Amino acid sequence: DTEVTQTPKHLVMGMTNKKSLKCEQHMGHRAMYWYKQKAKKPPELMFVYSYEKLSINESVPSRFSPECPNSSLLNLHLHALQPEDSALYLCASSQDPSRPNIQYFGAGTRLSVL
Amino acid sequence: DQQVKQNSPSLSVQEGRISILNCDYTNSMFDYFLWYKKYPAEGPTFLISISSIKDKNEDGRFTVFLNKSAKHLSLHIVPSQPGDSAVYFCAASEGRNYKLSFGAGTTVTVRA
Numbered sequence: 690d691t692e693v694t695q696t697p698k699h700l701v702m703g704m705t706n707k708k709s710l711k712c713e714q715h716m717g718h719r720a721m722y723w724y725k726q727k728a729k730k731p732p733e734l735m736f737v738y739s740y741e742k743l744s745i746n747e748s749v750p751s752r753f754s755p756e757c758p759n760s761s762l763l764n765l766h767l768h769a770l771q772p773e774d775s776a777l778y779l780c781a782s783s784q785d786p787s788r789p790n791i792q793y794f795g796a797g798t799r800l801s802v803l
Numbered sequence: 804d805q806q807v808k809q810n811s812p813s814l815s816v817q818e819g820r821i822s823i824l825n826c827d828y829t830n831s832m833f834d835y836f837l838w839y840k841k842y843p844a845e846g847p848t849f850l851i852s853i854s855s856i857k858d859k860n861e862d863g864r865f866t867v868f869l870n871k872s873a874k875h876l877s878l879h880i881v882p883s884q885p886g887d888s889a890v891y892f893c894a895a896s897e898g899r900n901y902k903l904s905f906g907a908g909t910t911v912t913v914r915a
Contacts (some may be wrong), residue, residue: 693846695846720901722901729908730907731892731905731906731907731908732847732892732903732905734902734903737901737902739901744901745901745902747902779846779847781846783901786901787899788899789834789835789854789896789898789899790835791837791849791852792837792849792903793849794839794846794847794848794849795846796844796845796846797844797845797846799844
């Protein structure tokens with residue numbers, strides 16, 4: 690089983706709203722990631738959690754706030770987003786943060802900011 | 804600065820023939836390479852990977868070749884099937900750096 694589950698699949702929000710994206714995996718993976726993907730572009734790394742601790746923040750604006758409540762869950766809290774933040778947000782996980790290994794992706798949340 | 808490049812944005816191939824996708828990289832410290840396939844409105848699906856200590860890895864219809872001296876890798880799909888029509892991303896990582904650097908992707912269309 691290599692499933693990463695993301696909810697919701699689609700989200701429309703206004704610039705003053707607060708919403709959260711959720712990601713879950715039950716593969717025992719100890720690294721989890723948030724990526725942002727714009728149309729016809731490759732995924733861009735936003736955050737990395739290793740053993741439930743934030744290890745990489747790719748200079749992401751503070752209106753995006755990640756949270757890792759436990760080893761299976763990853764959240765991305767959204768507040769005061771801009772229309773240019775509209776994109777596909779992908780969650781991924783990998784087995785062992787200490788060595789190169791396969792990242793498994795969820796289906797993504799399609800976010801539209803109005 | 805794009806460290807992983809896929810210079811062919813699209814590829815059209817007839818069903819049953821070979822698809823060859825190419826990828827070049829500039830960072831000589833990359834030591835692990837992956838190919839992902841992506842359908843519209845879905846996340847990338849892992850296809851095949853290769854470590855820098857190898858020059859070839861095969862899994863069913865998919866074979867990845869790595870030429871370290873040329874900083875080049877390729878993905879061969881034989882035979883191509885209609886379900887292979889998708890966007891293919893090449894990705895690379897360096898040592899214990901978690902970050903995957905992705906190429907821009909190649910859209911493959913398999914014609915019946």
